[in-house]
Amino acid sequence: MITVENLTKRYGEYVAVNDVSFACKPGRVTGFLGPNGAGKSTTMRIIAGLTPPTSGSATIAGVPYRDIPNPATQVGVLLDASAQHAGRTGMEILRLSAMTMGLDMKRVDEVLEWVSLTPEEAGRRVRNYSLGMRQRLGIANALLANPKILMLDEPANGLDPAGIHWMRTLLREYADRGGTVLLSSHLLHEIEIIADDLVVIGRGEIVAQGTKDELLAGTGAHVKAADDEALGQALVNAGFAAYPAQGGGINVEADPAQVGRVALDSAIPLIELRVGANTGLEAMFLQLTEQTQREQPATQGAL
Template sequence: MIEVKNLTKRYGDFVAVDDVSFTCKPGRVTGFLGPNGAGKSTTMRIIAGLTPAGSGSATINGVAYRDIPNPATHVGVLLDASAQHAGRTGAEILRLSATTLGVPASRVDDALAMVSLTPQEAGRRVRNYSLGMRQRLGIANALLGDPSVLMLDEPANGLDPAGIHWMRTLLRGYADRGGAVLLSSHLLHEIEIIADDLVVIGNGRIVAEGTKEELLAGTGSVVRAVDNNYLGQSLHAAGVAAHPVDGGGFRVEATPDVVGRIALDAQVHLVELRGGDGARLEEMFLQLTQQNQREQPQGVQ
């Protein structure tokens, strides 16, 4: 479990992280969301012991990272997939890590299999890897010590749709076996699919935290009709806010039963009516962070 309590980090007069508190629990995937420069990476670097906190605390299973004996056997970390020795092969990097951690050499083959890197790919030098392959290698390194906690910053960068599906399945299975996963990503749809809990940060402060169901509840409906113009007029006449969506139809700030009654009374022929699942996380994210967007100071995220 990861526990962050009243964490603050300043760079001169600039407050990168401002009194941040949240928990990442075992058996659950926690999505860590926020615009660029919101403080996500700084928070994760503090948790991983790479950046000192100004005040507050960040612990993993009750212990600060720097105080964990052989920490990579307790927490697997991937913050930057490009930070790997380009002149070594993927297998060499994992073998060196296994030696450093004191884990059996057999874990290298196990980790490569978990991330679907073939022996041929593992034998290539990292300079010849695509970004997606570097992500897989970085995740393999994070899993090498069989940790109980995983912390990944933008692990889907460079992955194709099949790779993103693979990663989603891997992390879901890891959490279902009791692991705690802290996952930062700008791919909101993927976070919505995989996450159990959400933590949203903006301008260095937590702006929302809770289960996915709690935070996304009551965010409206998606509706389409044979005559979308008439549907829009009917919703407006009923005093219900409706926002056009790509492909026709509306995202409506009302529940499906309310929208259905309005359509029935107006004799509008509907072709789709559902809860606003498809756009819910994006809508919530934009609403929560629109006042917290900021330019990112150089060297700080």
């Protein structure tokens, strides 16, 4: 189990992480989400013992990472797939890790097969790897000692659709066997499929956390109008989050009665108005992090 309590990290006057608290439980995949610069990587580096916190704590099974004997046997970490020795082969990197951890060398062949790196690919120098191959190698390194906890930052970068499906299956099976997974990714659809719990961070602070089902429970309204663009703009002007829906219409974070009132006040005829179904992780993410996005949701200008 990973436990983060009142974690704060300052760089001079800049606060990268501010009083962050959450927990990642065994048997569950925790999706860690936030815009660029929100504090995800800083938090994960602190958990992995690479960056000291200004205050607060991050522990693994109640112990700071740096105090765990032979920690890579307990926690598999992948924070940057590019941070691997470019002059070594994939096989050499895994064998060195296995030697450091005191593992049987047979384990290297097992994880290479598990992540679908062929003997020929494992014999290449990492400088000649694609980003997807580096990701597979990094995941292999994280899994080498069959740890109880996995912490992965953007592991799907560079993977093709088949690779993303493979990774999703691997992590789901790992959690189902009782493992703890902390997964940061910008691929919201993949997080929505695989995650059990969600932690959303913006400007260094937690803006939402809970189970996926709790956070994505069906709320809001779905509406279609004679002029969706005009209604969308009217809803945004009224302070409601509004997003284009697949198949047409608008999903709105508001009660149907509130949407109807905006349409009436704006003299926009409605074609359909009903309680919204699950509006999805992307809609929730954009709503929660609206003030921390580098790019504002397109609906504010397009609707």
